[in-house]
Each structure stands twice: as C-alpha cells, then as structure tokens.
Amino acid sequence: MHMRPRVALALALPLLAACARQPEPTVVAANGDYRVQVWPLPAAAGAASPDLSLAPGGRLLLSWMSRQPGRRNALQFASWSRDGGWQSQPRTIAVGQSLVANWADVPHLRATPDGALWVQWLQADPGNPSGYHAVLARSRDGGMRWEQMTRINDDAGPGEHGFAALWPIGGDRLGVAWLDGRAQGMAGHDHAGVHAGAMQLRTNAFDMDLGRGSDAVVDAATCDCCQTDVAMTDRGPLLVYRDRGEDEVRDIASARFEGGRWTSPTTVHVDGWQVSACPVNGPAVAARGNAAVVAWYSEAGGTPSVRLARSTDAGDRYAAPVVVDQGVAVTGQVDVALDGDQAWVAWLREDATGQTLMLARSAPDLSKPLQRIEVARPAGRGHATGSPRLVADGGSAWLVWTDVADGVAHLQGAQLVR
Template sequence: MRLPAFTFAAFALLLSACQRTSAPPRPANGDYAVQTWVLPAEAGSMAPALVAGPGGRVLLGWINRREGRRNALQFASYTEADGWQSQPRTIAIGNALQANAADPPHLLATPDGALWAQWVQTQPDAAGGTDVVLARSKDGGMAWEQITRVNTDGMPTEHGFAALWADGSDGAGVAWLDGRGKRPAPPHGAATGAHDEGEGDMQLRANRFTLDLARGSDAVVDVRSCDCCQVAVALTRRGPLLAWRDRDANEVRDIATARYQQGAWTAPRIAHADGWKVEGCPVNGPALAAHDANVALAWYSEGSGQPAVYLARSQDAGDQFDPPVTVAAGPNVLGRPAVALDARQVWVAWLEQADRGQRLQLARYAPDLSRRLQTLTLATLATRGLASGYPRLVVDEGGAWLAWTDVDASGVAHLKGARVAR
C-alpha cells in the first residue's frame, strides 16, 4: 500500500451544469422531492462514505475498484452553491486496500480543519487477516502524510467495521470490531465462508488519536459482539455514543449501546430486547444520529418473526430508548438502515427487495416519532444481495443528501446520489 502525498483521479471534472443537483418542480404540498445528485466517481466505484463538513460542505468518499487496477480510496468535496470543489483526490492506493461493500471507508472533518480517513486493508504475506487503517490530512485533503494501523495486536484475524468521530477540536476516536480473541483466520485462498465466526469471540474496541496520530490506550467496549455488523457512532451532549449488534451466550443478537463519559465507556446496554436469535452474523448493523441529548437509533431485526426495520429515540443521550416504531416490515425488507435528524424531523433510509433488484426507501418522522411525515422511493437498484452495501445519509438546513452503490447491466459498480429538498 502506498500513500501518495497528492494524487488526482485520471479524469476531468464533470461540466459545471452537471455538478449540481437536477431539480424537479417543487411540490405544492410542502413535502420534499427527490433530485438527482450527480457524483464525480467513475465507473467501478463503490462503498460510499458521506459526512457533513465545515462551511456547508458535503464530503464524499469511495473505493475505486477496476479490473486490472489497484484499488484506490478517493474523496471529493461539494457545496450546493458551487458544486464539486475539485477533481476527486486519492487518499490511498494499493492491492491491499479492501473493497468490501459491507465494510466501507469513513471520512471525518474535525473542527481544526483536518480531514481523517479510515479504511480496511488485508494483511501482508497472505496472513489471512485484515487491519483497520487511519490517515490524517492537516490541509483539508491536499496531502495525506500520516498513516497508522489502529489495531496493534498483529494477529492474523479480522479487524474492521469501524466507526469514526471527532475527539475534541483536533483528535479522532475510532471503534472497531477486533478478532484477536478468535482463532487465526485461514490462509489466503483457503475455502471458507465469507464470515467464518469460528472459535473465540469478536470484541468491540475503541481508542483515541491525536492530530499527529499518537494513540491512547485501547478500551474493550464489549467482550463479545456480532462478528461482521457495522458499528455506528453519534456525538451527544454527554459524549460519543456507540451502537452495535451484541451477541450473547444464547446467540441472541440485539442492538447494544455504550457512551464514553468521564474517561471511560459505560457498560453495554441493550437498546431494545428484540430477542432475535440467529446462529450466523446477519451483516446488518445499526444506524445512529444525535443532536445534543436527542438520539435516533435505527436497526434491522427478525425478532418478531419477520424482517423489519425499527426506529427509536432517546432524550437522555442514549441512557434509555423509547419503545420503537416499525419503519418497514415484511419479507422484502433488507434493512441496512441510515438515519439522521434535524430540528424538524428524523430521517431514515433502508433497502427493500424488488422484483428485479432492490428499492432504496426514505421516510421522515416527527421529532418524537409520533407520526410519519412522508415516504419516498429514492431509487430502484439493479443490484442484488450485499453488493449494494449500506446507503449513506446526511442532512442540512435544506434537506438530505444520500449516496449508495448500484451496478449497471454489465455488473460494474457505480455510485449514485440524491438530494431530497423542498
């Protein structure tokens, strides 16, 4: 893996007329409408990361994967007033950089102006494991000069499914699933399942990094978590809150949360006792958003006997969650939710199975979840299974931004985007 100081993608910017959203007429009833958001990622791109940055910017990251080329982690910056700010920039490139729709990269903008990126790469010498990697740019993404492995155990096992958050004005926190307590992964190329849980337990760990990537001490947040469901994080008034899929001794895999406060992580607490007992990892983690002490949590479960997406709120920074509302239920529900909130509403997106692929759905709820305000079908996807990964969702004063992965008729991945606004 090589980390270039500054690399442009080898294609020109889209015409400025195509850089902005293509807006339909505004609805007369005050509801939100879907607009096409043209993204600058070339064919072969997948696994989006989407976060809000300073000054009204939206930061989009992705893995560029093309046959015959090394994988590349790229990003671009967008404002509604000016469109895409530059050509896509390359953060890292190499065959070791993992392209996994279920374990996408993450971006973070800290208040000091630095940008952070996290991704997963395979271990050298065909060891069979993966490592969580963190990089930092002090100049807004022009140069990525520092890189470190988050996990330092050196075990040939899986590390990934990370969450990234701002730690103070110039640091970052990272939580990840860590397989050092499990048996070593099989050698590269050996016949195995996509996520062989094997013997031993997957842990949820967390650490903090300074601007210069000096690390703190690893903390074990959960001694036994589900093996390959995404971890989510949100910053509350009382500190960062994590959500993940727990795994108890009876194979019940409900969603747990913990908050970092007074220098330590609180004990894991089940957000809602679905009682979903499943023998293998469902690869379907939770989504989390917060504003001050208000928290929105979305997740997938089959604890009721059928696939369903649930949404719950907390008014005390995640100490307790109200009984959830059912966002969608039935055999076509795939889950993989994304959630966001603003002063007027809670947003939740999820995937459903369709006749010839999948549907990306979006709903708006009143802040107290007492009523659904609107439901939209954002897109019909040609892809099936896990290739669509996790849709990404962020909000601002004007509405919502979304990015997701689809495939064309020849099976090549493409990034798609939408702006949802009045």
C-alpha cells in the same frame, strides 16, 4: 504504532469529474413534502462502497473505493458545498491491491474542527492471508497530501479488524471504535477476563500526530461483522453496535463515553432475535443535543423489519421502537439522520421485481410518520448495491448508494428538497 505504508499515499491523482454540474432546480411541493432530485456525483465507473459525512461549515465529504480492470484499488474522495458544488476533481488518498474492497465494511472520511481530514480503511496483511487491519491516515492540507498513517489496532495477529466508527474529540483529535478479532483464535479467557473466541468492540483516541492512547474494550463479545455507528450528544459520543449473547441473541446495544470512561452497554430494545450467524446488518444512530434516534434491522418473531427507537437522555434509556417497514422484502442496510424538523431513515427492500431504495421521515420524537418515499430502483441485486449512506442538514437530505450497470459498479446520488 506506526507502520510502513504498503500502498501509495497519493498527492492528488485527479480523475475526470463525471457529472460535476449542479442539479436542476426542483419545483416546491405544495403540500410541504420533499421531492427526490438527482444529485450528480463525480465518481467514475467502477466506484463502490461510498461513505458520506457532514464536515464543519456544512460541507459534505464523499469517499469511495474505485476498482477498474487492470488497475490497482484506489480510495478516493471529493467534497461538496451548497455554494460551490463539487470542489475541483476527485482526489486519491491511497492506491494498492492491499486495500480491501468490501461492500459491508467501507472506508470512512471525517473532518475535525482544526481543518484536518481523517480517513480509515482496511488493509490486507500479506503475512496473514486470513486477516486484515484497520488503517488510519490524516491530512493537514485538505486532502492534497496524506503523509501521516498508522494502524488503528495495535496487535499484529491474523485476526480481522474493521467495521469502524469515527468521531471528533475537541478541535484536533479523533476517536475510533472498531470490531477487533484478536481474541477469536484463543480458548478460555485472557488475563483481563476478556471472552476468548469472540469479536470485541474496542475504542481508542488519536492525536494530531497519530499518537494513540490506551485501548478500551467496550464489549468483549459482539456480532462479528455488523457495522458500528456513532453520534455526538451533549453528554459525549454515543456508540451503537449489534451485540452477541451466549444464547446467540443479537440485539442492538449502545454505550456512551462520559467522564473519561464508557458506560455499561444498554440494550436499545429486547428484540430477542436469535441467529447463529452474523446478519451483516448493523445499526445507525443520529443525535441532536441529548436526543438520539437509533435505526436497525431485525428478524425478531420471524418477520424482517426496520425499527427506530428514540432516547431523550443521550442513550441512558430508549422508548419502545417504531416499526418503519416490515415483511419478507425488507433487507435493511439502514442509515439514519436527524435535523430540527424530522428524523430520516433509509433502507433497502428486494423482491422478485428487484431492489428498491426507500426513505422515510418522521416527527423528531417519532410520534407520527411524515412521508415515505421510493428514492430509486437499483439495477443491482443482493450485496452488489452495498448500503446507502444518508446525511441531513439545513432542511435538506442527501443519499448516496452503489448501483450496477452491465456488471460495472457506479455511484448514484439524490438530494431531497422541498
């Protein structure tokens, strides 16, 4: 289902690259620990809601929303490589006040092996002020032009649609999972037995012409506004999300696409966290082969905590979780990455002195902690700093996050090196 864009799909509106120089070399730590190094980002003041992903060949893709006084919202991106640093200036994908800027539900940019770039964002529906839609666009030329655009959800109702996760299918197709609110205004059950009144987790696949397949309902009742995430295992994409039981227990669940269908959801761990409102604090997942690590926030037992659980069989079963951090200062907003040497997890803390962005690394099997790092002390408070994004590859890790200075949002970056 294609739609007429209500935003300007830009050819390339270059902005000044604020800090495109390479960071200074860092002295190698004698004990083998990692050190934090400033990673200058090219986003100008007013940038927020970042996303960071790894493209084929080791290139990093950074996207963000730009909001500046007197200007329309703009979705922008830039790419970075070890050899060349930031590639040219930031490029603008879409412009318009109908672009929804949301600290929790950020746009996502991904690359497929054929070289195409895919981007997903939220777009307001002028006819339904209470609803918005998830939009998908594709570029065939590395992001110079974004001439293909469609709506991910195929309903035209007033519900909310977002919190998407994207993954490649083969060389030139894309899978998308999202939270879909089309049933929230219904009563009883629909003809397919879907729970009315609940947020659903749906998925679909899109080909190189943005042709869609048939929606699959992975879970008919999920938490309303927690982020979803996906990682590729050797047995297929592993999707994680915050579930919602009839008793309002909102533990983390996963499902894997294998053999042409989604497996029945598996609870990562029975935390038993019962909460009557959405915590807006979703899980993250990373995988290598059939080993997967899931990170999440919980307040089970009344104590905020960040937890990690590992699966060796692509999400069929999970070992008992490891508590990375706990206490009243823990606010979550986690991300996780996995390489051959360690599992990485990033999260936020906040107390009377302010916020702290934390990073820890553990043995790949989570058998022992390796290092705990205070990456930064953002000046922002609460949701103003959003959620940090984390990527690891080739013995390094990269982090991006939103900070606030004098009431203006801007992006910060760090690289973890030995």
